[in-house]
Amino acid sequence: MIEQIVLGFLMLRSMTLYDIKKGMEKSTEHFSSASFGSLHPTVQRLEKQNLIESQEETVGGRNRKRYTLTDAGKQHFLNWLGQDIELEKVKDNSLLKLFFLGHLPADQAKTLIERYCKHLEQQIALLGLLHDQTEKIQVPESLQRIKDHQVATLEFGKAYYQFAREWYMKKFLENS
Structure with missing residues (x-):
């Protein structure tokens, strides 16, 4: 890559x-x-x-x-x-930790998930800032489609981290 x-x-x-x-x-x-x-x-x-x-x-x-x-x-x-976009396995090392997290005491696992959610919040804020900065950049009309696709990757990243944070919160923190 x-x-x-x-x-x-x-x-x-x-x-x-x-x-x-x-x-x-x-x-x-x-x-x-x-x-x-x-x-x-x-x-x-x-x-x-x-x-x-x-x-x-x-x-x-x-x-x-x-x-x-x-x-x-x-x-x-x-x-x-120009080749087809290939479907790839999710490559997120946090899932590997989550897979084995049940081996730790519940309070320790909860603390780790809380810290992870804070890191996700920071990443969401960073991508939001980058998105806002990038949106303000003026490009020639001939480059607008390129910019639009690049901005879309920031939007995807932000949505991905928002989903992950909400999922972890709901699955492990809200009901404990």
């Missing part, structure tokens, strides 16, 4: 590895994250496959590489994007 994230960001403009990582922190990292340690070999692989190319530049006395999507890279990304 990291390869598709890199290619997707480069569909917008050429970027440095730092630009890609910062872009991810404000968007895709809420549902798919990658470290600098995994991004670096990814761009190297993409460059060897001639899907991206790099250009050395010096800014403020520091050398860095700026990556640009090749025509083959654009086609590769669009081919991937």
